[in-house]
Amino acid sequence: MKNDSLYKGSLQTIILKLLGENEKMYGYEITQKVKELTKDELVITEGALYPALHKLEAEGLLESEHVNIGNRIRKYYKLTEKGTQETANRMAEMQQFLETIAQIFTPPLKPKFS
């Protein structure tokens, strides 16, 4: 059973990473990309996604632009210069976190002598 609270703290970092790899993305596109990369294991709800996007925008890490796509207007998000720098910091923090957690959950190899 998936524990959502384990993923909750990573959402902003996930968004920053995806936007770092793509020039610009819109909300639904981000949810679909995460679903695809995690093979449907992680599904971001609208209630979690948009507050996270707007918070990152309020912090100056993202900027948005509205584009007329024909039958409607779409809001795209992309990283600002500050966002690009912050993405690198957060990726490094995430890497450190994963290494620390791995030390607890991965037992060290011990040679066995009979």
Added chain:
Amino acid sequence: MLLDQSQIKYIDDYLKHHKIDYWDIRIELLDHIVSKVEALMDHGKTFESSLEEVHVGFGNSIQRYWNTGVETGVLADGRSFYPVIQQFKKNAKRNFFAIIFRSTLIELRTIKGVFTLIAIMLVFYLIFKLTHNSFLLSTVTILPLFIINKKYKDFKKEYQNTLNIEMYYSFYKNLYYYFLLLFIPIFVIGIVFDLNGNQMRILSLFIISFQTFINIVALEQFDNCLNKFKDLFSKYKIVYK
């Protein structure tokens, strides 16, 4: 499969029915819902069942019990949109605070910004020197609130209700009243001025001037936000005639 204009309008009306009156928020939610419905229709579902699935995916129900009976369908219940809108409002206020804070710091690092602050201090000092009227000083500091109030009312009349501008205005008002509550006591003789009422204390002069400086920066940023949303509204009108 792309939705036609009548189906998109139906979804827009569905959002309005669930009290999402702000067109700036509806733009983003509408695109999200339409994209999801189109994806579901690509898998063979009908428009109605796709919209129902998206509606339930938001946490809403397709049944609502009233004392007169049961209402069913996507228009029955939209209560799950409420916390989403509340979160949007919270972030909009945070956004405006961040804009004012960043802009104030940037202005203070420029020669123009420093000269503006000094000019405000000189104006206040001269007003007091010429009139010896502390009430007149307080009137000058109230001016930005009247200006922003007029701009907001004019914007709302012409460009309808936007969540972002409403929250920016609300944040500015609260900030302004907070300043006013902090600074009303310093207009008392003995605090702003010396006990004879002859000289204005430099620190008090600086505090009043700095507060006015922040108000001017906030007014400028509010203007920038209004212009941004006026441009967005012209795009909105073209698409959603």
